[in-house]
Amino acid sequence: TQLLEQSPQFLSIQEGENLTVYCNSSSVFSSLQWYRQEPGEGPVLLVTVVTGGEVKKLKRLTFQFGDARKDSSLHITAAQPGDTGLYLCAGRPDNDYKLSFGAGTTVTVRA
Amino acid sequence: EAQVTQNPRYLITVTGKKLTVTCSQNMNHEYMSWYRQDPGLGLRQIYYSMNVEVTDKGDVPEGYKVSRKEKRNFPLILESPSPNQTSLYFCASSLSARETQYFGPGTRLLVL
DSSP: OOSSEEEOSEEEEETTOOEEEEEEOSSOEEEEEEEEEOTTSOOEEEEEEOSTTOEEEETTEEEEEOTTSSEEEEEESSOOGGGOEEEEEEEEETTOOOOEEOOOEEEEEEO | OOOEEEEOSEEEEOTTOOEEEEEEESSOOSEEEEEEEETTTEEEEEEEEEETTEEEEOSOOTTOEEOOSSSSBOOEEESSOOGGGOEEEEEEEESSTTSOOEEOOOEEEEEO
8 A cells, every 4th residue: 555645647638738746645744755757767856845834836836735744736837748757756754764655647748 | 977877777587587786876875775666556665775784674675685885886686586576676865864865767677
């Protein structure tokens, strides 16, 4: 059983549309991270959120950490083909330093 | 350039033939880790190392060994590979266990 559940598993949208990816758990996390992974490469860190309710923006990407620090979301505004990739969330539980990953969301943005 | 390198990038082998996947980092990181990535399961940690000569099991260590004789290198050893070890493997390193991890490019392994 995954500690972090991501949804949806796959997402295919047209260029210019918006999308949201969710990362949920019943556990509390001291921090939560989002990565993007492109084919043939390792995951690359996009952002780390540490405070409940925290919102971080990275250009067209908005990341939110739930108030209870059990969930997070990634919202992309006006998606572009360059946003295509596998998005992974990963969290460190409150009582552990190990990083647990979600299964990932494959995002495809069609031109 | 600061990086994590893995070799080989692709490997096809047969059941039972011992193999080693090398991992090296040039960032003087103390923490290193191996993950396997499988469809629908995300990344699962195999082994990790807090520092030289200190290694510990992750979530899926069965069938794997590691060593950390030098700070920069963290090889993954499959003594007797089996088809269920067919996967995409990633090495990662960070300054410490709680710091940002930097991932290598991955090694795709097929065990026949």
